[in-house]
Amino acid sequence: MLKKVFATLLIILIISGIGFYYYLSKTYPTTSPALTGMYYLESITRPHAKLDKHVLGFLPYWRLDDIQHIRPNLLSEINYFSLTVGNDGKLAKVVNGETDPGWRAWESEKVENLMTRARIMGTDVTFTVAALDNQLIIDVLDSDTAQDNLIADIVAEVKDKDLQGINIDFEYFGEPDAYYQEAFTAFSQKLRTAIDKEAPTTALSLSIMPLSARENDLFDFPKLVPIYDRFIGMSYEYYGAGSDISGPVAPMKGFKEGKYFFDVETTYEDYLQVIPKAKLIMGVPYYGWERSVQDAKTANSLTYPADDEKNYAAVISYARSRESTDIKKNQCTWDELAQETWCWFKDQKTGSDRQAWIADNRSVETRFAYAQSQNLGGVALWTLGYDKQYLDLWELILKKFTDQ
Template structure:
């Protein structure tokens, strides 16, 4: 009888594995957290989201975790981040990328999804964040929808509390050759994250990374296309760009070379912490453009002797975007990325970092 009972138990266990309902005692056997309960999935129901992208996984312990509901690890996975996120009731997810060439292959999609479910279980995560930014013809858009829909179905079957999200280009339609069916994608996942940055493009003048008018047009275009506001999370930049000016025109307009060089000579990507250091030695001090509703300043490049102009966002300009997201009753707000601030402990840097995190309260209030 004992042997029969053992065989019956093993049969049930194998069946459980086959439908991906791994038992909690098995999952927690190698839990990396000091408290095994921290390996439990976050079970919070749908809520207002503060979606933080973590890229470098260096400063995570200094984030303002009282604000965060989801932490998306886009670089290295660290179990410490997962454990801490769970300790404050925040979901921890990682990036999901599927090769464009395999989208039309249903078997490849199924195999990949099975791997992602297993990875999410094994790492004690709470879901997956699709970061797919490749060009796609309109005739193939339904394959991407199928991938996201199949992933969401599998994830919710494995754990109804898991979360599947999708990052979008700032605009609907076919920007940069990305002809995605965003309305169907939004229906196929828990919510989509609007990457409302890199909107300034190249020349002929330096400009804001996220002009407020364009942000509004973008958000409202998604809504007009039939995506409910509670499916939209507005992600803003915690970085900016430094532009090399060929001439400084009237009203501090910086004329730049209108060529195909995105980074380097024409545009240089800068973290907010780097920007605030440059601002200390600027030739203009902080200026503000009412049209773009973004700050900027000029400084002299000591290496080349040329004038450069920096466009960025600070707590004031971001608070306007957070307030707008609230006024539209969006699902949430987020940022690329949480590591851009000054976590060095410097008094001024600490003050500015606190202001950046506190600005999020304009959405939550």
């Protein structure tokens, strides 16, 4: 009797296993059933956190080496950065005879597997469409054909890969002619209409620069707010590789005090004049910059032009700042206005005095707390992978954006 029961159960398990294997093969055809099964197991052992804010993580195509450290269960959305707009408006696949690196990575097995893992764990998968050159933006906005090409390609990617959202990143530097502000609004409305028709559950977001709400740039916010579901504030890179002084990548304060040319709090004060809180997502950097300076022991020292091997400028990620033997606690200071840490040291290879402004636990927690205190819609992490295997920043997400 027991043998018959055991045999029956075994047959049921085998049939169920075959059925589950078939389901995985059909539902996630680009990922092996073995991997997909592992992701299902992970979704059980690491259930998706109940986040009280939208937590978006940007994944640039050049950061795929650390993809295994990503915790999709602690993210609302993983945004792939980026697919580039070509001169004809189509998403660029080949540039100067070579496959565009963003497109190559987008079609890679690594990204396909991460998308599967994210979906199984309940995390949205989205992508950024980037136009980061003034002339390219003008050419696209001048051409109905280019806009139609771009919208068609965006819709095709959303439907082909079953994506949950699109982020538009058109970074125009300077003041465009008023016509182009109107043209961008018209393009945005055409995109919204097409998305609502072809993939109506797809979210649409727009990346905006720190001065976008203050200066007369490409964005007419009163007209754009009804079109876009979210606005992602790129509240970082206030100081960087080309700055005359070594400064914080995202100073929280200091503009009104005359110390920094602009700051994060003023950025969001400006944004909130034209964007509802619930639609506003705060960019949070997981990196800083390291520069050669004239006086390493003085904060905000003048920098040397980053034009040779001795005076190079370098991104210093959260992980690298923890692992670097140059970064010593007794040579680091917390800047109260910027709410960032800066450190000084001497480059052992070049002999140059160096200063680094870094993202650490304290600076990241300060920015998470600000987003909560202002009741913003959430945060956007730039970027996933910068923290590598360290769990601290994931634990901060749990601390600040869940009840755990």
